[in-house]
Every structure is written in structure tokens, then in C-alpha cells.
Amino acid sequence: MRMMEKVIRVLMSKPGADGHWRGAVTVASALRDAGMEVIFGGFQSIPEIVETAIQEDVDVIGISIHSMAHMAYAKELMELLEEKGAKDDFLVLFGGIIPDEDVPKLMELGVAGVYGPGTHTADIVRDIKEKLSEKRAE
DSSP: OOOOOOOOEEEEEEEETOOOOOHHHHHHHHHHHHTTTEEEEEEEEEHHHHHHHHHHHSSSEEEEESSSSSHHHHHHHHHHHHTTOOOSSEEEEEEESOGGHHHHHHHHHTEEEEOOTOOOOOHHHHHHHHHHHHHOOO
């Protein structure tokens, strides 16, 4: 008998009070349509995002940001996950308006993927599945 695959659980949040929702809603819908369970956190502080991710036992933390504060939020998020002993528990993804030169810096902090405007949602779905498969095989 084949074991059922675990449903991928994703927390999608927007740190601060950034009011641009379209990308986050579009991605959340695509992930849901791909069979993932999406918890839409809405506007949350970084500590709230971390607590929600831990309490909801998600696999992925998706951050949507357009305020150009992505480096500060990523640093705070990864440091707090480290403090909680949970840095390796989640696949952390950032989406939004993020300059190309900041992508390697985000990856150095531990962000697993960065997606800008125009990214096809099918690519995000594929990346999540591939990266989680690799992570689970470790």
C-alpha cells in the first residue's frame, strides 16, 4: 500500500503594513490550486509570522513584500528562526519588488527562493515541490 504524501502547508504573510495584495493573493491561489494548504496570515510582524509558522506546523513561509524593507525583514526572520531552533524547519521564500543585486544576499541569509513580478506561478509551485523534496531527502 502506498503511503499518502503529506500535504504541503504554506504560510503566506506580509510583514508590516504593505498594502500591495495582488501578488500574494495570486500566488496563494495558485498554491492552493496545486493542492497545497495555504494559511493566509495577512499583515503580521516578524515575531507573529514565526509563531504562526511554528503553531501551524507549516513547511513553507512565504513573505510578500513591496516596501523595499526585504533585507531587514529577512535578517530579522532568519535570526528569530535561529533563536527558536527552527531555522531548518521551514523553506523560506520571498516575493515582491526585490532588486536583483539583493537576491544573493537574501540567499546567504537562508532564503531559499526569491520571486519577482512576472514570475509564473507554475514555476513557484514546481520550486516549492522540488526544494521540499530535496530538503526532506537530507
